[in-house]
Amino acid sequence: MKKIGFIDYYLDEWHAEKYPAWMEQASGGRMKVEFAYGQIDLPDKSSNAAWCAKKGIQLLSTIEAVVEQSDYLVILSPDHPEFHEELSLLALQSGKPTYIDKTFAPSQAAASRMFELAEKHRTPMYSTSALRFADEYADLQKIGIESICSLGPGEFGNYAIHQIEPIIMLMGIEVKRVMWTGTDKTPSLIIGYADGRQATINLYGWDCPFSMALRYEEGASKFIQIQSDFFSRFIANLVGFFESGKPVVSQSETIAIATVLERGLKARFTPHQWVLV
Incomplete structure (x- = not known):
C-alpha cells in the first residue's frame, strides 16, 4: 500500500475531510492517507490533533516528516492559496508526485516559481479545479x-x-x-x-x-x-497521476489560470x- 501525506494550513476543512476515503476507494485500497501536517489550529474548528485522531491519520509535527514518510503528497489549503508556495516548498524538492489543491497560486509569479522548483527537482506536480x-x-x-x-x-x-x-x-x-x-x-x-x-x-x-x-x-x-x-472523476484522475507521475493539466494552462x-x-x-x- 502506498502512503499519502496531507500538508494543510489547517486540517478541519472540507477537502481534507472527504479526500481520504475517496482516494482509498478509487485506488481499490492501494493508497491511503497515513500522515498529515497542519500549520495552525483555528479556535472555531477542531484542532489538527483532534481531527487526525477522529480520522485515524497520524499527525506529524513537521512538513519534512510528512514528505519523508509519504509516497505521494497533497498540498491542501483550498481556501488559502497564498500559503501554497510555502507549504509545498519541501514537497516540490522531493521528486515525489505532488498534487496542489485549488486555487494553485495567487499570482503568475508564484505559479511560475512553483513550476520551476518542481522541474528543477524532477517532481511530478499539478493542480486543477x-x-x-x-x-x-x-x-x-x-x-x-x-x-x-x-x-x-x-x-x-x-x-x-x-x-x-x-x-x-x-x-x-x-x-x-x-x-x-x-x-x-x-x-x-x-x-x-x-x-x-x-x-x-x-x-x-x-x-x-x-x-x-x-x-x-x-x-x-x-x-x-x-x-x-465531477469529484469522483477528479479523484480517479488524481489516483492515476500518483501512479503514473504524468499530470493531465498542462503547465501553460495552470499559469494562465493563475494570471487571469x-x-x-x-x-x-x-x-x-x-x-x-
Missing part, C-alpha cells in the same frame, strides 16, 4: 467557440477558479485582457482573447448552479448545467476598464 472533470465539459466541441457566458456560486477569491479553469480548458490560454463588471455581491469578469473571442464569469451566490452558455462561430449555441459527479485570477482581482479596483494580461 475538480470542475475540469465534469462530464458536461467533456462532451463539448472546443473548436469554433466564439463566446462563453459562465455562471456559478461562491465568492470570487476561492470559487472563480471553478469557472475560469473550464473556460481556459475550452478556449485556450491566449487571454489578452480582463474587465471587472460586477458588484461586491455579484462578481463578474470579462475575459478578452487576443483574437476577439470573449468569455464572462458570473458569481451569483450559493443557490446558483454551475452552468454555461456557449456560442459558436458558425452560429450554433449550447447551454449546459453541471450535474455530473490575479489580474481579475486587480481589475476590481478599476471597474469597467480593461486590465492587460
Whole structure:
C-alpha cells in the first residue's frame, strides 16, 4: 500500500475531510492517507490533533516528516492559496508526485516559481479545479467557440477558479485582457482573447448552479448545467497521476489560470476598464 501525506494550513476543512476515503476507494485500497501536517489550529474548528485522531491519520509535527514518510503528497489549503508556495516548498524538492489543491497560486509569479522548483527537482506536480472533470465539459466541441457566458456560486477569491479553469480548458490560454463588471455581491469578469473571442464569469451566490452558455462561430449555441459527479472523476484522475507521475493539466494552462485570477482581482479596483494580461 502506498502512503499519502496531507500538508494543510489547517486540517478541519472540507477537502481534507472527504479526500481520504475517496482516494482509498478509487485506488481499490492501494493508497491511503497515513500522515498529515497542519500549520495552525483555528479556535472555531477542531484542532489538527483532534481531527487526525477522529480520522485515524497520524499527525506529524513537521512538513519534512510528512514528505519523508509519504509516497505521494497533497498540498491542501483550498481556501488559502497564498500559503501554497510555502507549504509545498519541501514537497516540490522531493521528486515525489505532488498534487496542489485549488486555487494553485495567487499570482503568475508564484505559479511560475512553483513550476520551476518542481522541474528543477524532477517532481511530478499539478493542480486543477475538480470542475475540469465534469462530464458536461467533456462532451463539448472546443473548436469554433466564439463566446462563453459562465455562471456559478461562491465568492470570487476561492470559487472563480471553478469557472475560469473550464473556460481556459475550452478556449485556450491566449487571454489578452480582463474587465471587472460586477458588484461586491455579484462578481463578474470579462475575459478578452487576443483574437476577439470573449468569455464572462458570473458569481451569483450559493443557490446558483454551475452552468454555461456557449456560442459558436458558425452560429450554433449550447447551454449546459453541471450535474455530473465531477469529484469522483477528479479523484480517479488524481489516483492515476500518483501512479503514473504524468499530470493531465498542462503547465501553460495552470499559469494562465493563475494570471487571469490575479489580474481579475486587480481589475476590481478599476471597474469597467480593461486590465492587460
